[in-house]
Amino acid sequence: MTPRFAPGARLHHDRARDRWVVMAPERMFVPDETALEILRLIDGTLDLDGIIDALAKKFDAPRDVIATDVRAMAEDLRARGVLLG
Amino acid sequence: MNAPLALLAELTHRCPLRCPYCSNPMELSRAAQELTTEEWTRVFQEAAGLGCLQVHLSGGEPTARRDIVEITRAAHEAGLYTNLITAGVLVDPSLMERLRAAGLDHVQLSVQDADPAGAERIGGMKGAHARKEAAARLVREAGLPLTLNAVVHRQNLANLPLLIDTALAWGAGRLEVAHVQYYGWALANRDALLPTREQLDEATRVVDAAREAHRGRLLIDYVVPDYHASRPKACMGGWGNRFLGVSPAGRVLPCHAAESITGLVFPNVRDVSLREAWYDSDAFNRFRGTGWMPEPCRGCDRAERDWGGCRCQAFALTGDAAATDPACSLSPHHGLLAAAVDQAGAPEFRYREFRREPV
Numbered sequence: 001m002t003p004r005f006a007p008g009a010r011l012h013h014d015r016a017r018d019r020w021v022v023m024a025p026e027r028m029f030v031p032d033e034t035a036l037e038i039l040r041l042i043d044g045t046l047d048l049d050g051i052i053d054a055l056a057k058k059f060d061a062p063r064d065v066i067a068t069d070v071r072a073m074a075e076d077l078r079a080r081g082v083l084l085g
Numbered sequence: 086m087n088a089p090l091a092l093l094a095e096l097t098h099r100c101p102l103r104c105p106y107c108s109n110p111m112e113l114s115r116a117a118q119e120l121t122t123e124e125w126t127r128v129f130q131e132a133a134g135l136g137c138l139q140v141h142l143s144g145g146e147p148t149a150r151r152d153i154v155e156i157t158r159a160a161h162e163a164g165l166y167t168n169l170i171t172a173g174v175l176v177d178p179s180l181m182e183r184l185r186a187a188g189l190d191h192v193q194l195s196v197q198d199a200d201p202a203g204a205e206r207i208g209g210m211k212g213a214h215a216r217k218e219a220a221a222r223l224v225r226e227a228g229l230p231l232t233l234n235a236v237v238h239r240q241n242l243a244n245l246p247l248l249i250d251t252a253l254a255w256g257a258g259r260l261e262v263a264h265v266q267y268y269g270w271a272l273a274n275r276d277a278l279l280p281t282r283e284q285l286d287e288a289t290r291v292v293d294a295a296r297e298a299h300r301g302r303l304l305i306d307y308v309v310p311d312y313h314a315s316r317p318k319a320c321m322g323g324w325g326n327r328f329l330g331v332s333p334a335g336r337v338l339p340c341h342a343a344e345s346i347t348g349l350v351f352p353n354v355r356d357v358s359l360r361e362a363w364y365d366s367d368a369f370n371r372f373r374g375t376g377w378m379p380e381p382c383r384g385c386d387r388a389e390r391d392w393g394g395c396r397c398q399a400f401a402l403t404g405d406a407a408a409t410d411p412a413c414s415l416s417p418h419h420g421l422l423a424a425a426v427d428q429a430g431a432p433e434f435r436y437r438e439f440r441r442e443p444v
Binding site: 016 | 138
């Protein structure tokens with residue numbers, strides 16, 4: 001499963017407030033740290049397992065712990081219409 | 086003081102439709118007064134610099150401007166998320182493709198009713214409904230996300246289930262079901278538009294059921310009407326708190342209806358920067374925060390949640406823009422709303438139109 005941004009959704013750097021925001025049709029929100037780590041890795045080619053591997057390595061954390069967090073967050077972002085796939 | 090998050094760019098008041106609840110002011114600006122492409126480009130750059138993240142390209146009908154593609158590109162290049170708010174009747178395949186290529190992010194398409202005859206009576210334009218359906222197809226073919234915006238009221242609420250079907254059939258990912266808000270043209274048509282309590286309750290039930298039935302496929306945003314409320318809405322998230330608008334003639338507004346409040350002088354982008362308008366103008370500071378509030382808002386634990394409600398509605402109904410919004414049950418004027426509901430039921434509209442030139 002390869003997550004990608006839904007049409008009209010993207011990550012945007014809010015320069016004025018020095019933070020990242022998710023922009024989507026007529027809504028915007030500030031992602032939490034876990035969501036942001038995932039969203040920054042979405043490039044339309046890396047699948048969910050690849051994202052889990054990358055974050056397990058980056059945070060030097062057990063893969064199963066990272067996997068639980070990433071899968072839950074990806075599901076939440078899908079439900080909010082930000083991600084497809 | 087917060088920086089603004091969103092800019093409403095009202096590019097023109099020209100529109101082929103004549104909806105009797107139009108949010109434009111009664112006194113419409115003519116084409117000769119409109120800001121130029123270059124002036125809008127500067128507005129977008131200043132808005133982005135000020136902290137705005139998105140722009141709503143609106144009107145009137147924004148595609149009535151011949152430079153709509155250049156304007157869209159300028160907003161995109163300024164770094165703003167671009168949302169086109171359109172009636173769709175002027176959109177052809179070539180324009181849609183050029184808008185997409187210019188960086189358009191999203192389209193919000195209005196629909197006046199689910200059945201063409203009703204839609205065309207309400208919008209006051211023959212043939213509009215079929216053109217809107219064609220525009221929806223063009224938006225989808227361009228790969229852009231589509232929101233359908235259905236303004237609902239006494240004369241089309243019976244068709245709300247069909248409006249939801251229309252959103253699904255036209256491929257919208259999002260539907261706004263927005264009850265009319267009563268200022269300007271809509272206030273002049275209040276007797277024809279105000280729904281009954283039974284209509285409102287049924288609409289709320291229909292929306293709740295549709296949200297459940299179409300979860301994951303259609304997102305439904307629901308704007309409820311003040312006239313049956315006991316607490317006011319947090320209009321604009323607070324005056325001068327998150328939002329600014331620029332009118333076709335360049336006036337900088339805390340709310341698109343703010344010009345209905347007489348006695349306020351709005352800064353113009355032809356005279357001042359957006360930054361000066363936002364931070365320093367009397368108009369933006371007049372109702373900012375809570376310091377201006379009279380009783381019963383003063384000291385109310387909801388003061389920073391609803392910001393005293395809508396200034397335009399307070400002015401329209403009480404003659405005092407600093408009064409508590411009569412939508413609040415604590416307002417001494419709250420009874421005006423129930424009285425208006427009791428009085429409603431007129432069949433005919435007064436359509437939106439440019440004021441006739443004196444002979």
